Amino acid sequence: MELEDAIRKRESVRDYEDKPVPEEKILKVLEAARLAPSASNRQEWKFIVVREAKKRRELSRAAAGQPQLAAAPVVIAAVATMPEHVMSCGIPAYAVDLAIAVDHMTLAAVDEGLGTCWIGAFSQEKAREILNVPGNFRVVTIMPLGFPKHTGRPKIRKSLDEIVCYETFKE
Amino acid sequence: MELEDAIRKRESVRDYEDKPVPEEKILKVLEAARLAPSASNRQEWKFIVVREAKKRRELSRAAAGQPQLAAAPVVIAAVATMPEHVMSCGIPAYAVDLAIAVDHMTLAAVDEGLGTCWIGAFSQEKAREILNVPGNFRVVTIMPLGFPKHTGRPKIRKSLDEIVCYETFKE
DSSP states (O other), X not given: OBHHHHHHHOOBOOOBOSOOOOHHHHHHHHHHHHTOOOGGGOOOEEEEEEOOHHHXXXXXXXXXXXXXXXXXXXXXXXXXXXXXXXXXXXXXHHHHHHHHHHHHHHHHHHHTTOEEOOOOOSOHHHHHHHHTOOTTSEEEEEEEEEOBSOOOOOOOOOOHHHHEEESSOOO | OBHHHHHHHOOBOOOBOSOOOOHHHHHHHHHHHHTOOOGGGOOXXXXXXXXXXXXXXXXXXXXXXXXXXXXXXXXXXXXXXXXXXXXXXXXXXXXXXXXXXXXXXHHHHHHTTOEXXXXXXXXXXXXXXXXXXXXXXXXXXXXXXXXXXXXXXXXXXXXXXXXXXXSSOOO
């Protein structure tokens, strides 16, 4: 699929078909994360592929009951394994690195006919516990992955005029 | 360009041709950021397109003299306009949102035959001052954009085995 189409078609999918995702498609999605850039090419990340229904239900409960985590056949948890590293500009590198890798996965998923949804509303402590993630690491998102029931929701976005300025900051 | 090719070809470009970037290509890159997802679709971001040579030299100095900021004909500064928002999992939403938008730009740049380089080593204070960014906002990156002098550096990445685990975290 053309990059432009993948960017245009990517949307937050909340309803998933009850249909397993072929291994080959999961690997393509993970490969997109693998190729992502990271600060100083550290690649301080792990991606946990969760398919067990019981574990997905637990993750759903850890995310205030968000049903898509239990309904999607796969959940990918993205874990930062060096969350203490801050770039000299003051931005935490782990959040940027993991966001880029997960973004690559969301686009690759579209390319595979799959849907995803970035989930940031969950208990860090409970997610760590369910997935056995050490306390010094950080779960950045738990992302459902599966075949979407519906697609094509219109994108509501600000115009370029509202978000772009030239040479200097303007409100 | 196919998404897969854009992901594969994206690299950190440090040497740029002394050749302006057509307006139309810059707009295509910005459009990819515009379409990016953000937490609760807040889109709390601004992208400052810097083409003035003097300003790019100042940004280069604010980034420990990194020459690509002065050499590339365009620098795009990505600014978070709501840096205080933290997701309930404890991850700062602004860093994730801006990383996704900038990642979209890096891929769209490849599609346009352009190169970029994520820069995180710069003085937040000086970058804000040069670009007139209010103190309560945050510059997440200042990214050079231009025609690359060389491409095709091999990607050095961990294997999937090193970064993927199943059902539960494993070192």
